[in-house]
Amino acid sequence: MPLAKLAQARFGTLSSVRPDGRPHAVPIVFVIVAGKLVTAIDHKPKTTSRLVRLANIDANPNVSILVSNQDEAWDQLWWVRADGTAEIQGEPEPDWIKALIAKYPQYRGRPPGGPWIVVSISHLADWSYT
Template sequence: MPELDAEQARRRLAGAPVVRLATADERGRPHLVVATFALERAADGDLIHMAVDHKPKRTRNLKRLRNIAVNPWVSVLADHYEDNWSRLWWVRADGRARVSDDPRELHAAAHLLAQRYPQYRHRPPQGPAIVVTVHHWVGWIYSAEDDISSTS
């Protein structure tokens, strides 16, 4: 059962429809949410962009934002499951996140997200933006023969 190298992990995460964002509060208590995202290869490494959008939420004072403010270390997970277990895989990007209200960063995140998700083209996220600088890629695949073009 082979591990994926950083580039293989990056490609699989880039092709995933959504990710799970794991944060932890000041006491280390975990918090996990499903999130839309865009992956960008920047000059100094990989960046994962997310933004608070218009989907219904109880509050704009979100736990993930509060957690990042006190503990910026996060994990971003994508995976693939199906009944044919020989096609299973998962990828995790560990990194440092920051929350930004800067209009330029929010505009950049909204633009990248709109390229991936048609739902954002007419109603872009209003923010704030979350930017994760990836420090470490890790991943696993059941079978080395699994072809990325045939995964979701």
């Protein structure tokens, strides 16, 4: 059940570790393909091309991704956290692009160019109010 909730979530937060040990968290869109979480650096504006998340993963591949359902009705609250090891890949697998376009139609005209972050999930934790 946690993997299904993770896969269905529209947005998540990728947390990585800076070289000095401080956490770094950024919002992401993602898909689950063949049991791995895949996200890409896309064309949306960035302040720099030297993204902290990529440098962090190069130095320490341990990451967490958090997805949640926030609601004023507390009986609807839930979250799922995926912990794992990330790797950066320059070229995508065709299935990654297809899955991203299927989940996020905004990519139809302009799929992400990468680099790609691929997370091998080692642990799932979840919670729900009900």
